[in-house]
Amino acid sequence: MDPIKSVEEQIGILTHGAAEVIETEELRRKLERGKPLVAKLGVDTTAPVITLGHAVVLRRLAAFQRLGHRAVFLIGDETSRVGDPSGRSDTRPALDEAAVEAAAAAFLEQVGAILDLSQVEVRRNSEWLRALGFSGALQLASRSTVARMLEREDFLKRFRDNQPIYLHELIYPLMQGYDSVALKADVELGATEQKFNLLMGRQLQRDYGMEPQVLVLMPILTGLDGSQKMSKSLGNYVAINENPDEMFGKLMSIPDRLIGEYLLLAADMTPGEVTERLWNLESGAANPRDVKAEMAERTVAIYNGRPTAAAARDRFAATFSRREVPADAPSIRLGDAERTDVAAVLVRAGLVQSITEARRLADQGAVRSGESRLGWDEDLRRHAGATLRVGKHRFLRIEE
C-alpha cells in the first residue's frame, strides 16, 4: 500500500482521465472522513478475454485498492443471466448458471494481472439478488417507470427502430443499482456507457435512505481500427494477456490520431505527460512513430514488466524498421516429407490455412528467401538453412 496521501492527492489519482465524476465534491467529503471507502466495480464476466478497454476501469479499481480503500470486484453472475443492454442494439443472449461460472473463473484468472486478488473483495450479486425473490423483484421494479427507462439512448433507439426490448432488460439497471444498495457502495466505477445504470444506483441508495455513491466514469477506449469501441467481437482489440510482441505490434498499428487517447488510457500516463507528448507532436519536435513506440512500450510494461517491453520494442524495430529476420523465427524440418515445395511446407508449418492461400501469397511475391522471391512450386530443399519471409511478419527457417 502506498503511504497515506492527502485528500487532494487522492482525488487526483482516483479521477484523472475520468470522463465524468458525479460529484467530485461528494467524493471530497467522503474522503475527508478518513475512513476507507467501499469502491465497487461490477463486471459482466461474459467476455472471454480482458482487453485494454476493460483494463481502464480495472486499473482504476486497483488504484482505490492501493490507496487503502475497500475495493469490491463484483461479479454480476445473476445479472449476466439477464445480459446488460447498455450500448447494445440487440438483446444479449441469456446464459445458464454453468456458463456464467465458467466465464467468471476465466475472467478472474486474467484479472489477477491488474488487481491484487488477495486484497480485493470478490463478490457475486447472486448473493442478494436471489434472496430478493419474485415479490422483492416486483417491489424493486416499482421504483422506476417505463418512461424513465426509455430515456436511455440505447432503449430509445431500439424502440424507435422497432427492435424488441424485452421486459427483463428494462429491469437490468435496477438490479445493478440494487447491488450498490446491498454493498453500501461509496463509489462506483464504470465506463461512460454505464452512466445510466450507475445513476440508478444513486437513486436507489437515496430511496433506501443511504448516502448516494459517487460515480467515476471512465472513457471508452477506441479500438485499433480507430472508429469503434474496443471489443472482442469487433476484433479490434488487444488482450491484456497477449504475448508482448503481438501486443506491441498491435499498438503500433493504431491510427496516429489515437495516440493521445492511448497514452492516457492504455499506457496510463498522467494528463501532464500526455499533454507534453501531444505538444511535441504538434510542434513537430517528436515523430508519431516514436511517441507511439513509447506508448506501446509503457503499455506492454504494465502487463509484462519493463525488460520484456524493451525487448519487444527492439524486436519490433528490427523486424519492421530494419527488416531483419528475427533470431527466434519458427523453423521446420523438411525431413523426408513427400512434398517439399513452398506451398505445402507453409501449410505444414501452419503459416497459412491452405495450399491455395499459399499459392496466392507466392504469386503476389510475398514469399522470399533473402532477396529472391519464391514461386509456390519451388523446392525448398535448395533453400535449406535459409529463413523464408512471408509477407511482413511471418518467418520460417528451413532445416534439412
Add this chain to the structure above:
RNA sequence: GGAGGGGUACCGAAGUGGCUAAACGGGGCGGUCUGUAAAAUCGCUGGCUCUGCCUUCGAUGGUUCGAAUCCAUCCCCCUCCA
C-alpha cells in the same frame, strides 16, 4: 390468432433458371511507397492431386440437360393488426 417481409461468403448487401465460386462496400491479407503493422496506392480474398475437379447461397426433399434462383415441407428472424 390474422396479414406481410426476410434468412446469400468473415460482416453488410446485390443477384430471381445457364454468362455465378456468386456484383459492390467493409474487414482481412499481399505488393509498392513511407517516419510506423499510420496514411496513400495497386492487387488478392472457398478447397484440391489446378487449363480441370469438388464443396458453398437457413435445412431437407423434388422439378430440370442445368437451381442461390422454380415447387414442397420444416427451422429461424422482423413488422403490422389483435
